[in-house]
Amino acid sequence: MNGEWNRLNARMLAVHPVQEVVRLLPVLIGVLFIGRGGQGQIWSLVGLGLAIAAGLLRWFTTTYQITADHVRVRRGLLSRKELSVPRDRIRTVDLTSRPLQRILGLSRVVIGTGRADRTGSEGVTLDSLATAEASRLREELLHRRTEPTAGLVDVLAELQPSWVRFGPFTLSGIAAIGVVVGSLANLFNEVRLDEDDFGMLQSFLGRVASAPVWVLVIGLVVLTAVLVSVLSVVAYVLAFWNFRLARGEGTLRVTRGLLTTRQTTIELRRLRGAEISEPLLLRAAKGARCSAITTGLRGEHSSSVLLPPAPRPVAHRVVSDVLDDPAASSDELTRHGPRAHLRRYTRAFLFATGVTAALVVLWRLADWPAWPWQVALVLFPAGALLAEDRYRNLGHALTGGKLVFRQGSLVRRRQVLSTDGVIGWVFHRSFFQRRAGLLSLTATTAAGRQHYTGVDIPATEAVALADAAEPGLLEPFLIRR
Numbered sequence: 001m002n003g004e005w006n007r008l009n010a011r012m013l014a015v016h017p018v019q020e021v022v023r024l025l026p027v028l029i030g031v032l033f034i035g036r037g038g039q040g041q042i043w044s045l046v047g048l049g050l051a052i053a054a055g056l057l058r059w060f061t062t063t064y065q066i067t068a069d070h071v072r073v074r075r076g077l078l079s080r081k082e083l084s085v086p087r088d089r090i091r092t093v094d095l096t097s098r099p100l101q102r103i104l105g106l107s108r109v110v111i112g113t114g115r116a117d118r119t120g121s122e123g124v125t126l127d128s129l130a131t132a133e134a135s136r137l138r139e140e141l142l143h144r145r146t147e148p149t150a151g152l153v154d155v156l157a158e159l160q161p162s163w164v165r166f167g168p169f170t171l172s173g174i175a176a177i178g179v180v181v182g183s184l185a186n187l188f189n190e191v192r193l194d195e196d197d198f199g200m201l202q203s204f205l206g207r208v209a210s211a212p213v214w215v216l217v218i219g220l221v222v223l224t225a226v227l228v229s230v231l232s233v234v235a236y237v238l239a240f241w242n243f244r245l246a247r248g249e250g251t252l253r254v255t256r257g258l259l260t261t262r263q264t265t266i267e268l269r270r271l272r273g274a275e276i277s278e279p280l281l282l283r284a285a286k287g288a289r290c291s292a293i294t295t296g297l298r299g300e301h302s303s304s305v306l307l308p309p310a311p312r313p314v315a316h317r318v319v320s321d322v323l324d325d326p327a328a329s330s331d332e333l334t335r336h337g338p339r340a341h342l343r344r345y346t347r348a349f350l351f352a353t354g355v356t357a358a359l360v361v362l363w364r365l366a367d368w369p370a371w372p373w374q375v376a377l378v379l380f381p382a383g384a385l386l387a388e389d390r391y392r393n394l395g396h397a398l399t400g401g402k403l404v405f406r407q408g409s410l411v412r413r414r415q416v417l418s419t420d421g422v423i424g425w426v427f428h429r430s431f432f433q434r435r436a437g438l439l440s441l442t443a444t445t446a447a448g449r450q451h452y453t454g455v456d457i458p459a460t461e462a463v464a465l466a467d468a469a470e471p472g473l474l475e476p477f478l479i480r481r
Contacts (some may be wrong), residue, residue: 003067003068003076004065006064006065007059007127008127009106009128009129009133010059010128011104011128011130012106012128013056013059014100014104015100015101015104015106016056016058016059016127016474017056018100044322055481057077058075061076061077062074062075064126066137066140068087069086069087070085071084071090071124072084072085073124083124085111085113090111090112090113090141090142091112091267091270091295092110092111092264092265093109093111093112093135093137093138093141093142094110094112094263094265095107095108095109095131095138095262095263096108096260096261096262097131097261097262099260105132105133106128106129107129107131108125108126108127109129109133109134109137110125111126113125117453139170142251142265142267147228153249154246154247155244155245155457156245156247156322157307157310157318158243158245159241159242159244159256160310163240163309163311164233164236164237164351166285166287166308166309167229167232167233168228169232169279169281169282169284170279170281170282171228171232171279171281172231172235236309238257238258238259239258240256241257242257242260242261243255243256243308245306249267250267250293251267251268252268252306253266253320254266256305259455264305267294270295271292271294271323271418271421271447272293272295272417272447273288273323273402273415273418273447273448274291274292274293274322274416275290275291275292275293275448276290276316277411277412277413277414278312279410280409280410280412282309283412286311287309287311287312288310288311288312289305289307289309289311290322291305292305292322292448293417293421293445294447306318319416325400325401325416326398328399328402328404329414332395332397333395334396334397335393336456336458337458338434339437339458340391340438340456341391341437343432343436343456344387344390345372345387346381346388349383351379352376355379356376360373377460389409393406393409394406394455395407396441396454398469402416402417402418402419403417403469404417405417407453407454407455412455413417415452416445417445417452421445422443423446424446424473425466425473425474426442426444426451427440427441427442427463428442428464431458433456438460439457439462440453440454440455440456441453
């Protein structure tokens with residue numbers, strides 16, 4: 001780049017006005033229906049004109065500059081704002097193309113830094129550039145190249161159509177149902193629809209209300225399950241269709257998306273590990289997902305995705321390939337012993353006892369019905385199953401310079417962290433852990449969520465594990481015998 005101030009691609013003039021109109025569409029529809037005597041149409045047209053003007057104004061008031069040391073963006077009309085990012089602080093450059101942008105050959109460029117990702121900011125955004133220019137800019141900012149690389153060296157994973165079967169087990173459709181219901185409720189409220197206009201709907205609801213309760217419950221459960229499954233599959237396809245994980249010259253590149261495409265580049269020199277997560281339903285379907293533990297990306301940020309929900313063996317293979325260490329993702333882990341086992345059961349039964357006792361007291365003293373505490377007795381066998389599963393999922397290991405922690409039941413996580421990325425240790429012991437001779441060992445790092453914890457490890461094993469992972473780091477605090 002020559003350091004000159006440049007404008008965004010002129011084709012964005014066909015994109016941003018449409019985006020502004022879509023964003024304000026519920027308000028415009030509400031104004032159209034609420035207005036009286038033709039005023040609704042007038043104000044709706046005024047709002048439409050303002051939305052288009054706002055989209056056009058963004059192009060005229062936004063400029064950017066790429067120098068050898070900084071990336072700068074200026075925007076705003078009445079209040080001018082300049083964002084500046086030192087190039088040595090750039091961690092990621094993401095390219096995103098929504099459907100209209102794809103038609104026009106444009107991409108949205110998000111330049112991220114570690115600080116921006118932790119605070120929830122998107123960093124510096126250039127919306128929109130020509131796709132070829134955006135790709136060239138990504139190569140230059142991440143690799144100091146002025147020309148795109150020749151190609152990707154190795155494809156580590158590609159979406160298989162059969163993986164769509166894991167969509168319903170992600171339950172992402174629940175959020176979609178909430179959005180749809182909320183939007184419809186707001187729309188009906190804004191346009192002030194008359195209930196008498198929906199006689200057929202009222203008749204249907206009347207018949208449903210007259211049905212037995214058990215029929216309504218079963219029907220609602222089945223309908224919800226079907227809707228969640230269908231919407232979850234749709235969300236999976238939209239987010240991960242054409243998914244591709246490839247390794248290039250010192251980078252990992254993730255491409256995904258059906259209507260809106262996204263390309264994320266992760267530098268291998270910033271990679272500190274990977275995580276395999278298995279939510280309970282996904283684990284029951286023998287599936288898992290993977291994410292990267294890397295500096296500059298939050299642990300749960302969508303940019304860290306290495307693999308969407310997929311067969312468990314594929315997840316383990318991807319982690320092995322990414323970290324070049326087959327043992328880290330598949331080796332057996334060291335169990336935490338009988339005291340950790342007992343602690344899982346103790347906590348489960350204390351919770352069940354507390355809930356049941358409270359309901360019994362309410363039954364005896366407050367004239368509550370007896371069935372709540374009788375139903376609460378199910379917490380004892382359910383708690384025993386959960387406690388056993390939580391213990392079986394506990395484990396740790398140190399292999400090939402990789403620290404491995406595994407824990408969780410509702411969401412089982414296997415975290416593989418390179419010892420080179422560990423910058424400190426935290427030893428935490430509660431009152432009950434001290435009595436049991438256990439402690440929680442936390443490895444602190446600049447990558448991912450910045451801390452990864454192995455819970456309820458025998459104290460002597462935890463100290464030995466930390467000392468072996470980072471020899472010399474604990475030396476001033478240890479007493480050798």
